[in-house]
Amino acid sequence: MSATRSPKVSERVAPKAADPLPSKKKPRDDEDGPDFATLLNAWLESHRSSLLDSLRRLGKQPIGSFFTCLVMAIALSLPMGLSLLLNNVERLGGSWQRAAQISLYLQMDAGNQDGEALREKIKELGGVGEAEYISRDQALSEFQKQSGLGDALRELPDNPLPGVIVVTPLEVDKAALEALRQRLSELPKVQQAQLDLVWVERLAAILKLGDRFVFGLTVLLVSALLLVIGNTIRLHIENRRTEIEVIKLVGGTDSYVRRPFLYMGALYGLGAGVLSWGVLAFGLDWLNDAVVDLAGLYGSNFSLAGVPVADGLSLLLGAVLLGYIGAWIAVARHLSELAPR
Known part of the structure; x- marks a missing residue:
């Protein structure tokens, strides 16, 4: 009886034929690392978050942010306004060809x-x-x-x-x-x-002196603007020192830490540029009434020209760049001090 059962037992316990080895799956492209589109979306999302964070923090202090932009706008308006007045003086001199x-x-x-x-x-x-x-x-x-x-x-x-x-x-x-x-x-x-070219030479000498004065004033006020924006960004850095140290402790890069402050400096510059453009437009319009009355006494229809659109856009771009550069200098100076303790 045992003999008759042995084949069945042997059949039951006999190992089955080994299955063929499973073929290795070919790794997909996404397993090699994120593609360019994913990296680009992550980069854009990081910048968007930094920009929104900067806007939110500036919005929490509207009065302080406004006065900071106003101080910068006044500093920008002085050299730009003098340059526009010099251009109007050249027009007031009339055609130099006719003057000579x-x-x-x-x-x-x-x-x-x-x-x-x-x-x-x-x-x-x-x-x-x-x-x-x-x-x-x-x-x-x-x-x-x-x-x-x-x-x-x-x-x-x-x-x-x-x-x-x-x-x-x-x-x-x-x-x-x-x-x-x-x-x-x-x-x-x-x-x-x-x-008779004497008065034309005198006018040219005066305008040359004015150009040099405007250039020197511009250099001084640009330096002052960089100090103002740098000090403002430094205060923001000090207020967020603990937060930044934690970010760097968990592996945050310097560029990640720096980015919100750069956006903040650019936003300060943009606000200052808009205010400066408005101040110049209002100031020239207010001064134009007196100039028209004075020119009318001499039988002239001369009037001050407003702020050209090209000059206004250059003013905005320059203000944004100044804010960005000032913020970069401030963050680069204090970034080494923000290492986690």
Whole structure:
């Protein structure tokens, strides 16, 4: 009986044929590491969180944040406002070409035909923009009106005024103008060539001095702005010292710690740029009323130009960069002190 059962037992206990070895699964691409899209989304999310955190912290102190931006805006407005005023002074000086006109006094025997022919000849010369001929009779009539001596001048037997050709140069350059004056004085029928460039030179010297003053003031105020934003960011760092030490203790990188403060500095700069643009626009508009009244007394329709859009955008960009740089300097200076204890 046992013999008859042994085959069944042997069949029952006999090991089954070994299954084929399972094939190793080919690792998927995502098991090699995060792909570029995942890294990009994580990077964008980190920056978004830092920006929102900076906005939230600034919003908790609206008055302090506003006055910090206002101080920065005033410092930005001073050099920018002076630069805009200098540009308006250049416009107030009028066309420098007309300011540097050359007056050619013709000989007394030069008639209208001679004057017109000479005017056409002068217009063809290089460096000449315009040429206008004023006859003797026209010069006498204008002098009678402007001097108030019309009756006395009528008693004169002959017209004492010569014909004049007024030459407007293409550009204002002292050496070139003097050479042009010398060449015009040698033309036939020209008795004297007069060039009055003194006040133009004085205006150019004043504007050059103003440009240097604005540059020096800009350097000083930019340095002051960096100190202001650096001190402000330093206070924010001190208020979050414990939080930052914990972040670095659990493995937070320097860039992760630095990022919210850089956004905060850029936001301070953006707010200062907007306020500075508004201050400049309001200040020029307020000053323009007095300038228009003063210009009207001299028979001029001059008015101050506002803040050009290009200059305003440059002001905003510069303010944001200053805030960012100031924050970077402050964080880089204090980051080594934020190591966990």
